[in-house]
Amino acid sequence: MYPSRFRYEAPSSVAEAIALLEEGKGEAKILAGGQSLVPMLKLRFASPELLVDINNIAALDYHHFSSDGALHIGALCRHEHLEKSSDISSRQPTIAAAAPLVADPIVRTRGTFVGSVCHADPQGDWAACMVALDGRIVAQGPSGKREIPVRSFVSGPFQNVLAYNELAVEAVIPAPKGTALGGYMKLERRVGDFATAAVAVAVDVDGGRVTRAGIALTGVGGTTIDAADAAAALVGSSLDAETIARAAELAAGVAQPRSDHRGSASYKRHIINTFTSRLLSGIAESHEKAA
């Protein structure tokens, strides 16, 4: 690997990292897991002057549920930590379903959740989960922290709204309204391939009725697609077959797939419909069994 020349710094605190970003004046890049950035450096698609490696900032390596039930994921939390977390598998089904499907086992040991959301790849898995779960990103700059809802955080393909001197320090997933149900389904040609199409579903249920729902689509548009109407169609329902079919159709309707060597647009739209329907039916079935 022969990237362009760059300066490399590995600060041990968030404050130092932010100072380095200031210094970089927009020509600095954060290195967390490096699973997207390093290939881009190798191919010289990215040629930053300064690389700020945050891997020495141990304080960013965590994920936990706070007392209000919200899930906090620090900037150094690796995909693998989420995949193997018993907390996640018992309390956050959408994240638990997606974690083992992110890239491949090697990438998962290194790549980070927050880094993946910041990278804003329309084919990234975590952005769809964040949208389905109404997640937020906590950004920290010289003047302190601000919270940015994920829907306004991603501003386009591979673009986010972070200022040049801000570091995304945490992702927050709000507490569910009732029981958190959900799932993630992805069609890929091979483990580690980008998604041909994928669907994230998060449904909160209380008293047999849906209190909140989120559906988001991966790989079928210029950015992650928020299937808000499909999700809205579920709220108040008992996840009956008719509602599920309507939601699946609405989700497929807002997909903006592009025909490429992974499949035709109409096929990808069909997969969105099929996966949305399969996910919701599975959720309805498991909830019924539990109830």
Place this chain on the structure above:
Amino acid sequence: MTLDEIKIGGMGASRRRVEDNRFIRGKGNYVDDVVLPGMLHMEILRSPVAHARIRSIDVSKAWEIPGVRLVLTGDMLATRNLAWMPTLSYDTQAVLATDKVRFQGQEVAAVIADDPYIAKDACEAIVVDYEVLPVIVNPDQARAAGAALIRDDKENQPDNKVFDWEVGDRSATDKAFAEADVVSEVELHYPRSHPSPLEPCGSIADFDRSTGKLTVYMTTQAPHIIRAAVALVAELPEHMIRIISPDLGGGFGNKVPVYPGYVVSILASILTERPVKWIEDKTGNLISTGFGRDVYLKGQMAVRKDGRILGVRMHTISDHGAFFSDAQPSKFKIGLMHSAFSCYDIPAAHLTAEGWYTNKAPGGVAYRCSFRVTEAMFFQERMVQAAADDLGMDQAEFRRINLVRDDDFPHRTPFGFLTDSGQYGKCLDVALEAIGYEQFLKDQEEARKKGRLLGVGISTMTEPLGAGNSREYDILGIKMFDSAELRVHMTGKAILRTGAKTQGQGHETTWAQIVAHELGIPADDIVVEEGDTDTAPFGMGTYASRSTPVAGAAVAMVSRKIRAKARKIAAHLLEVSEEDIEWELGRFYVRSSPDRGVSIQECAMAAYSNMPDGMEPGLENVAYYDPPNLTWPFAAYVATVEVDPETGVWDVLRMVAVDDCGVRINPMVVEGQIMGGLTEAYAMASMQFITFDAEGNCIGSNYMDYLLPTAWETPGFELHEVVTPCPHHPIGAKGIGECATVGGPAAFVNAVMNAVQHLGVRNIDMPLLPDRVHAAINTRSDISGAPPVRTDSP
């Protein structure tokens, strides 16, 4: 006491691979691990466009970068008559482009610098002015009226055709078709694929002006051919050229051709008088080096109602890219495509072939295919399945009727090869029994009633492995025999060298087992060395599954020469005449008095200390082996699949492989070859292809687009064996390296087709990506050609 052959690591022992000891410790020695004093680094600038005239190349900015030692362009090479080089298929190939670029990724300029970062920076500083020309990305475009002429550099090249070729008996075949009850047709595309060895290509050229010697470390499967090619191309004396092929990280045919990077690094070393290292990156490897397949296959089969095949017609249209630069026996233009149908008793056959230039990377025979045997066998097994379906006959029964019977050997194949041995029916039976064929057909019927799609696919084939015999096989006129040299030291340990070159096949392990079998010297006492032209005897290298059939035979033969000499020494030591000496593994003894004997080790010591009067001292020899025929292994592969009708996703339920490769030297190594081959077969059937958009951009230039299967999706394989020894090979072995890659794809594709055929789908071309399978099911029609690159906006 008689030696236990398995205990000394002889034939039949699943001896652990000795080379793995260094590989798993990270102690392999690959070209990129070699560091020479004063070494410079080379980077190649490649063309971003597929077809363009070069108006100018401005290298001035590159020269200004500190640390740049040399910048080379095609014009500078032309002054030394090195801008073009001959290929191994009687064509020419540009080393660095002078007049035009003819494919995306073609080599345009090279920078030699103090480190690879500087070389890369300097490449980016070179400005090339391209005048873009119309692009041709398939044979249809190549032969269209008014098509742009790609090879305007060649005299007598009015169009884009590479060759026309024909083999077989046209009139006998016409007659067979006239007598047919049913004529079946298929039209297939075998997409372009790439061998993608884990280690890309590279070289370190080290020219020493004081001695006149050129040493080149190179990723090559055939170091001696390279030595000859360098002597001819660079006009250097052959005895002053040393090619060293160290550990190779896979080859699969990709490391047979001569690549421009090798040639440029050699010239750069001569000019700078410093060692020059060139290591290709993965994208460079994928977009510019020897690929596989890219052939359109059409054909018909004439069949009688009772299931007998009467004749076959084949027509192939191959896409060779911008230069005809694969390596294949010079008598055959489309490799061994005419080995198709060799396992079936078919009276008449005719094959026509045409090859075309396109604006794509050159190559065509690489990827574990034995000179296009992969395409031949894929066509054969898809054709056979289509004919069985058209007849309404069970696919296994149809094969059983037409397979060559055990007592029909030697058998003349439809295109004139001579097969010599096999138990084809038995292999098929073992496979069907293992998969539970009859029960599966019942399960399939039941599942269909519930809307589930199950399928079973069969592929049976024999293939010609082990080029060659020197009558028919050559590369550039060099006959395809091979060699082994064995030196037994005085303590009974030995070094063996061959003209082959292991790339993962395990020669260091298995050659020693042949010597152990022949001489009784424990395999652990024998070191095997290959790949250095200054020390190894001349050989044609390792590809086409030829090492065991040819070099492996030479190993047996040289061991027998050693044994013959040791017998004379034994007679001398035992004070009896040679006629009174008997041999058992590792020991000579007196026939009349079996307790009186000497070991092979004692004979070795005597060869240096107590040889008979008049005998040449030492215990060394060399053997060159020219096989009387190819070897003909047989395989029966049976796969079962389930197709999800809603998504088109298909899963392999089971894959049974029955291979008959004759006597197995090391069963574990053989099984490794088969599993690797089946993995590649599954990859090609399910996901692997390289395609090009209308502008000639390569879609498949990295491992996100060109997919190598991982352990996650690769199905499990169930292996079985049948052993029919090769009648002409000294140890009864046949080639095996390529069988599963060659025969496997049709089993998977036939299985998916078997699952959906009742829905009116006759063919889906590879790769069987879910969207293609779904579209076929949904539209009840065939899906043909390479997956299209669609560029419509969201």
